[in-house]
Structures are given as C-alpha cells and as structure tokens.
Amino acid sequence: EAGVVQSPRYKxxxxxxxxxxxxxxxSGHNTLYWYRQNLGQxxxxxxxxxxxxxxxxxxxxxxxxxAERLKGVDSTLKIxxxxxxxxxxxLCASREDSYNEQFFGPGTRxxxx
Amino acid sequence: xxxxxxxxxxxxxxxxxxxxxxxxSSSIFNTWLWYKQDPGEGPVLLIALYKAGxxxxxxxxxxxxGITRKDSFLNISAxxxxxxxxxxxxxxxxxGNEKLTFGTGTRLTIIP
Numbered sequence: 001e002a003g004v005v006q007s008p009r010y011k012x013x014x015x016x017x018x019x020x021x022x023x024x025x026x027s028g029h030n031t032l033y034w035y036r037q038n039l040g041q042x043x044x045x046x047x048x049x050x051x052x053x054x055x056x057x058x059x060x061x062x063x064x065x066x067a068e069r070l071k072g073v074d075s076t077l078k079i080x081x082x083x084x085x086x087x088x089x090x091l092c093a094s095r096e097d098s099y100n101e102q103f104f105g106p107g108t109r110x111x112x113x
Numbered sequence: 114x115x116x117x118x119x120x121x122x123x124x125x126x127x128x129x130x131x132x133x134x135x136x137x138s139s140s141i142f143n144t145w146l147w148y149k150q151d152p153g154e155g156p157v158l159l160i161a162l163y164k165a166g167x168x169x170x171x172x173x174x175x176x177x178x179g180i181t182r183k184d185s186f187l188n189i190s191a192x193x194x195x196x197x198x199x200x201x202x203x204x205x206x207x208x209g210n211e212k213l214t215f216g217t218g219t220r221l222t223i224i225p
Contacts, residue, residue, distance in 0.1 A: 004155070033212075042116055042201045042215025043156065056212065091155050100144065100205075102213065104155025 002026070004105030006092050012111045018080035021108045025073070025094030032069060033102060034077050035091040043091050043104075049075065079110075087112045115140075119202055119216035127224050132189040134219045136202030144205040145178050145185040146213065151198045159200075160187070189221075197223050 005024040013019050025032050030051050035043035046065065048056040051072035060067065064083070069075040079086055089109050093102040119136045126132060136145070144163055148156035160171050162178035162185060169176055175188045185202055202216040 040218070042203070042218055043213075044116075044215070045212040048212065093155070100161060101158050104157070106154050 004092055004094055004103055006090075006105040006108055008108055009106065010109050010111075012113065013082055014113050015084055016081040018078065019082050019110060020076055020078045021090050021092075021110075023075045023077070023092030023105060025075075025092070026096075026103055029094035029096050029103070030072070031095040031097070032075050033093040033095075034067060034075070035093065035104075037089040037091055037107070039088070046077070046090075082110075082112045084112050086110060115214055117202055117204060117214060117216035119219055121219060122217070123220040123222065125222045125224055126192055128192060128194060130192055132192055132196070132221060133186065134188075134200060135184060135186045136204075136216045137184045138204055138214075139183070140204070140214075141182040142204030142206060142214075143182070145176070146203040146205065147174075147176050147185070147187050148201045148203060148215075149198050150201060150218075156201055192221075192223060194223055197221055 007022050032049040034046040037043040045059055047060045047067050049069045052069050067077045089107040091104050091107045093104045095102045117136050117138045146161050147159045150156045160169050160176040165182050166180050167178040173190045177186045199218045199220050201218050203213040205211050
C-alpha cells in the first residue's frame, strides 16, 4: 500500500513569490495534517482536516498561509507571499479513524532566498 | 509553538552500546509517542504509550510513560548502525484528534 505522497520534494523560491505543496494521504485516511519542521526542531502542527473540514487551524498564519482539501482526499498548502523565515520542511500526515498513529510523508523542503 | 524538552540533544556512541534518552514537559499528556526520523524522510512511529507508568517494548526499544504524565523515556539496547537518526518524543492530550506536541529531538550517531 502506498504511503503518504507529497510533491514537490524540494522547492527553492525567492522571497515574495507564491508556493504550493501537495499531499495525497493514504487511501481511506479521513484525517490529514500539515506540519512545519524548522531546522533542528520537531514538527509543529499547522492545520488538521477531518475529511474536507479544517477542524484545527489555530496555528496556521492566515495572513499568508492557506490550505484546502476540497474533496476530502488530497490537500494543498499555499504560501503567498513567501518570506525568508518560511524556509522549512513541510510535512503532511494522515490517520485512519480507528487508530492513533499518524503516518507521515517525506516532506517538501522549502528554501526561500 | 510549544516544544517538549528532550535530552540529550545529541549522542555519539559505539555500535553495541545501549542508549537512553528522555523527554519532559510542563504539561500533562495522556499519550506519549516516540518517533524516528531518517534524513529526507518523515517521522516513523516506534512506540506508543497510553497509560501512566506503562513500560512497552518493541524489539530492542523500550519506552516508559512517566508516572507524573509529564515525562517519558526511551532506551535502545545493543545499538546497530541502522539506529542512526533523530528520535523525537511527542505528547498528545487525547487519543486521535489532538495534535502532537513534539520534542526538540535527539540525534543519534554511531561511531565506527
């Protein structure tokens, strides 16, 4: 069974440019998470979806970050405009309803110049 | 955002040695989780703990849920080269829906 798929794996952009990350969770996983992992730190939650509903977006910087999961399957996280401090690895994870384990994708490493 | 305190920050050991690391929090958690992250990959769950005082093993890994519910410990016995990586603890207030609060990580390096 395929794991969580993320693309692109790497992205380099100049500051003030927009960027988008895509995540396809494990089939049948209704809960989807976006995390940001700064260098030398553990992941921090940005947003959690239950199907197509964002049920926890309290940590999402809404002035420049947005996310969507229109059909309750794959999801897109967008930053517009990007700032130097947004350089990080953006991880997507998904979870099946009856289990506690979150399965993480490989992440997208963003570098903002 | 909040990050749990994890120590040591890094470890340099020889193959075959045992490893111990711990994680502390100012808040109580009802679930403690331990993850391993390899370079260029996402974290992978190693052990989950759901009860204060619980001691759980997964092969050469043993983890304990602290009795105060504010700490957890991970031990690795007889380390092997594939144990190299970054180990993260994570606390969770409630099963499933609550977000994970991760520690700052312990980087394990095995000296040849």
